[in-house]
Amino acid sequence: MMRLLLLVLLLALAMWFGPLVLAQPGYVRIVVAGYTLEMTLVGLLSCLLLVMLLSWLVLRLLRFVWLLPSRSWRFWQWRRRQKAEQAFQQGLRAFARQQWQDAAALLQQSLQHHQHQQEKQMLAGYAAFYAGQKQQAEQLVQALPESDANTWFVKADLLIQQGRAAEAAQLLQPRMEQQSTACGLGQLYLYSLQQAEQWQSLLEQVPTALKQRWFSKSQWAVQRYQIYPKAISSLVQQGQFSEQADYWQQLPGKERKSVAAAIGRAWAKANQGQTEQAERLLVNTLALADVELAWPYLRQIPLGNSVLQLRKQVQHWLRDHAANGYLYAVLSWLAAQEGELEQARLAWKKALQYQPELATFGSP
The missing domain is CATH 1.20.58 (Methane Monooxygenase Hydroxylase; Chain G, domain 1)
Structure with missing residues (x-):
């Protein structure tokens, strides 16, 4: 509304002053160094307006020329960033498809732009390593x-x-x-x-792992079985295990009394020919809830003929849990220990019926 009023006001002024200026245009005389310049007032205003317009255009042109290098540089930087981002995206897709040669080349190209540089170097290092380019992988990792x-x-x-x-x-x-x-x-x-089989050092680090919570509660329940059975049995075979040793005593009591630790001790006793003690230890510590996690390590314990008590316990559990395939797997293992191969085969077939994933372990 305000703009419309201003426009009407300007038109009214033009209608009023226009005829007056045309009737009496006036003139301006400028004398400089012997030169005389005469023109009407309207002509002078028009010249001034034209000069101002030309000056503005010249300044715009000079500013454009001055900023041209920086604009060109920004353009090429933008193009470079676009190509790097595109290479990064394609490299991630190749990485996910495990096309290591393509992933290594594309991720290397993506390093031309500094955005997410560290993440790109890590992925490029892995891709180069999997592609067999170990020297390039080492260079990328060393640059982190x-x-x-x-x-x-x-x-x-x-x-x-x-x-x-x-x-x-x-x-x-x-x-x-x-x-x-x-x-x-x-x-x-x-x-x-664990991979280096430095079992004593591994047990020494357990209190720190528990204190600093390197694993969640559910993760540690699984991790116990990956640590204690092999660590204890290996140390016993090397003659380096003792329940009075500092690395064992510094463990929390819950860890020392865990089923995973008991399986390790039973494994060691069985390998030393103490099969009855090994079976008794398993009967006293193994619970129904532990059978699934314990199975991969339990099946490696050579109990021989000392299986009667453990078999009775498993059969007792089966009365209320007849669809538990892991219990049938334990029965199959116990039957195989006594040389009852037909019973072992039938029990294993029953185990696979309820728990098909047991096939990954192979028959006992």
Whole structure:
């Protein structure tokens, strides 16, 4: 509304002053250095307006020319970023499809732009490693910042995948002393010790893992079985296990009394020919809820003919849990220990009927 009023006002002024100016245009005389310039007032105003317009156009042109290099540079930077982002996206897709050669090349190309540089280097390092370009992978990993925990994780992980778990454990040890709260590094550290078969060092790290909560409660329930059975049995075979040792006594009582630890001790006793003691230990500690997690390690214990008590216990559980395939798997294992191969075969068939995933372990 205000604009309309202003427009009407301007039109009214033009209608009023227009005839007056045309009737009496007036004139302006300018004398400079012997030169005389005469023109009407309207002509002078028109010239001034034209000069101002030309000056503005010249300034715009000069500004455009002045900023042209920077604009060109920004354009090429934008093009470079676009190509890098496109290569990163395509590299991620190739990485997901496990097309390592393509992923390594594309992720290497994506490094031309600094955005997400560290993540790109990590993925490019893994892709190059899986593609067999170990020298390039090492260069990419070495370029990662030393202060980042992810750098140590990638270095150790690649060492483990090359079968150099002991070097990975040695690499992570000082880092874990400085940054024991890093859950990802802690988990990898325990895994490296396990792969390197450094069982005593592994047991020594358990209190730190529990205190710093490297694993959730459900994860640790599974992790126990990946640590204690093999660690205890191996230390016993090496003559280095003692329940009075510092590395054992420093464990929480719940850990020392766990079913996973009992399976490790039973495994060791059975390998030493103490099959009756091994069976008694299993009967006293093994519970129905533990059978599923314990099965991969339980089936490796050579009990021989000392299976009567354990078999009775499993048969008792089956009365109320007839659809539990893991119980039939245990019965199959116990029958095989006594040489009753037909009974073992029938029990294993029953186990696969209820728990088909047991086929991944193979028959006892």
